[in-house]
Amino acid sequence: MQAHDEQHHGVQGRSPVRTAAVDGAAGGSIAYLQRTVGNAAVGRLLGQDRPARDHAVPVQRYAEQVPDATGGQFAAVSDNGGIVLKDRSTAYATPELVGRAAEQLDRLERVAVTLDPAAPTAMVDGRQMQLVRVVYKSADKVRAPLRAAHEPVLGDSDESRRDKLKAYQQARVDDWVRNNAEVTVLYQELSRKGPTARLTLPEVGRTTGLISKTVGLAWGGTGGREERLRALNAPGATVQAALDLLQELARACANRLIEISGDAESALRQLVITVPNDCKQTAMRLTGLSPESLSREVDRPEPGDQHYVDFEHKDGWENHFACVVVRDGDDTLTYEAAADFAAEEFGKALGYFAMYGASSDGAQSFKAVMHGKNEEYADRKREAFGP
Structure with a gap:
C-alpha cells in the first residue's frame, strides 16, 4: 500500500x-x-507522498481500460470479471456476488458489517454491476467511540445517509x-x-x-x-x-x-464507515476477530475473514491486515486501512478497497504484493537512516 x-x-x-x-x-x-x-x-x-484521494491504490490486476457507466476508467478487474475496482473508494461487483457475500457476512455473528443490497447498480462493460457498500448490520453494532448517528446502517434511506x-x-x-x-x-x-x-x-x-x-x-x-x-x-x-x-x-x-475545512473528511460526498487509523485495529473491528485469531494466515479467506502477512524482514513494517468483503473465484476484494497522515485516530476517508489474487498467484497475491511494498519501504528507511 x-x-x-x-x-x-x-x-x-x-x-x-x-x-x-x-x-x-x-x-x-x-x-x-x-x-x-x-x-x-x-x-x-x-x-513518500500521501496518496491522492481520487486515485486508486496500485493493485496487481489492471483492467484494459474498462469504461464505467459515466465514461471513467477502472483500476482493476477480477479474472472472472465479477469484481471491478474503480478506485480506492469505489468498487463494483455483480449483484449475485454482493448477495452471496452479504449472506456469508450475515451468518457470522462476530462480524459487525455487511453489504447493502439496496446499493445502486450501473452497467459496466455491458454487465449490470452493483456498488459494494459496506454498512453496519444494525445501529447496536457500532462500537465506541464511533457514533451510530454518523455511521451507515443496513436499511438507511438515501436521505438518512445524507443527513448522517x-x-x-x-x-x-x-x-x-x-x-x-x-x-x-x-x-x-x-x-x-x-x-x-x-x-x-x-x-x-x-x-x-x-x-x-x-x-x-x-x-x-x-x-x-x-x-x-x-x-x-x-x-x-x-x-x-x-x-x-x-x-x-x-x-x-x-x-x-x-x-x-479543506481535508479529505470534509470533502466526502458519500457516507462510508469510520475506521481507525491503523490496519490491525480496522481489521479487528470489521472481522470481529481477536488479535490472536487475526494474526494468522488463511489459505482461502472468505467474506468476513482476514488477509494477514507477517514480514520476514522487519526493517520495513512488521505486518499488515485486511478484511475480505467479496470473493470472485480466486480473487478477493478487501476493505482495509493503513496508517495515514491524518491527525485523527479515526476517519471515514481512511478506509479503502483493494484487490488481490490467490495465495499461489505469484506477484498478485496479498503476501507477494505486501512483501514487495515492505522491501521498497525498508530500502527507503536504510537510505534515510543508514543500516
Missing part, C-alpha cells in the same frame, strides 16, 4: 500544518504548528469549536488571577484535561509536551505556566479548524 501501517515501529514524526493569525487568548501568528501523525510520518520523511454525513462533518467542526471555547474560558479565568499567582490542583487538572483533548496536536515553538507538563506540575508552579500552554492550545485549535 502507498500509505502502509508503520505503527508497530514506534517511530514518530510530525508534519506541518498551516499557520494562522487568531484573536484573544491565541492572539498573534504562530511560527509553525505541527500535528502528530504517528509512524506514518516516516513516509513523508522518506519522500452532514452531521458527521459538522460534528468534527463543533468538537474543535468547543475545545477552543473551553481553552479560552480557562485562559480568561486564570488571567484574572495574575501570572505570578500559584496554580491550584483543580486548575492544573482542568489545564491537563484540555491538553488530553487536543493530544492529536503537537506543539509549536521550542520544547516538547513533556517538558511543558513538568513545568505545569512542578511545586510552586505559577499561573503563567498554564497561560503559556493554553495560549498554544487555542492557537492549535484555531489552526485545526482551518485545516478541517
Whole structure:
C-alpha cells in the first residue's frame, strides 16, 4: 500500500500544518504548528507522498481500460470479471456476488458489517454491476467511540445517509469549536488571577484535561509536551505556566479548524464507515476477530475473514491486515486501512478497497504484493537512516 501501517515501529514524526493569525487568548501568528501523525510520518520523511484521494491504490490486476457507466476508467478487474475496482473508494461487483457475500457476512455473528443490497447498480462493460457498500448490520453494532448517528446502517434511506454525513462533518467542526471555547474560558479565568499567582490542583487538572483533548496536536515553538507538563506540575508552579500552554492550545485549535475545512473528511460526498487509523485495529473491528485469531494466515479467506502477512524482514513494517468483503473465484476484494497522515485516530476517508489474487498467484497475491511494498519501504528507511 502507498500509505502502509508503520505503527508497530514506534517511530514518530510530525508534519506541518498551516499557520494562522487568531484573536484573544491565541492572539498573534504562530511560527509553525505541527500535528502528530504517528509512524506514518516516516513516509513523508522518506519522500513518500500521501496518496491522492481520487486515485486508486496500485493493485496487481489492471483492467484494459474498462469504461464505467459515466465514461471513467477502472483500476482493476477480477479474472472472472465479477469484481471491478474503480478506485480506492469505489468498487463494483455483480449483484449475485454482493448477495452471496452479504449472506456469508450475515451468518457470522462476530462480524459487525455487511453489504447493502439496496446499493445502486450501473452497467459496466455491458454487465449490470452493483456498488459494494459496506454498512453496519444494525445501529447496536457500532462500537465506541464511533457514533451510530454518523455511521451507515443496513436499511438507511438515501436521505438518512445524507443527513448522517452532514452531521458527521459538522460534528468534527463543533468538537474543535468547543475545545477552543473551553481553552479560552480557562485562559480568561486564570488571567484574572495574575501570572505570578500559584496554580491550584483543580486548575492544573482542568489545564491537563484540555491538553488530553487536543493530544492529536503537537506543539509549536521550542520544547516538547513533556517538558511543558513538568513545568505545569512542578511545586510552586505559577499561573503563567498554564497561560503559556493554553495560549498554544487555542492557537492549535484555531489552526485545526482551518485545516478541517479543506481535508479529505470534509470533502466526502458519500457516507462510508469510520475506521481507525491503523490496519490491525480496522481489521479487528470489521472481522470481529481477536488479535490472536487475526494474526494468522488463511489459505482461502472468505467474506468476513482476514488477509494477514507477517514480514520476514522487519526493517520495513512488521505486518499488515485486511478484511475480505467479496470473493470472485480466486480473487478477493478487501476493505482495509493503513496508517495515514491524518491527525485523527479515526476517519471515514481512511478506509479503502483493494484487490488481490490467490495465495499461489505469484506477484498478485496479498503476501507477494505486501512483501514487495515492505522491501521498497525498508530500502527507503536504510537510505534515510543508514543500516
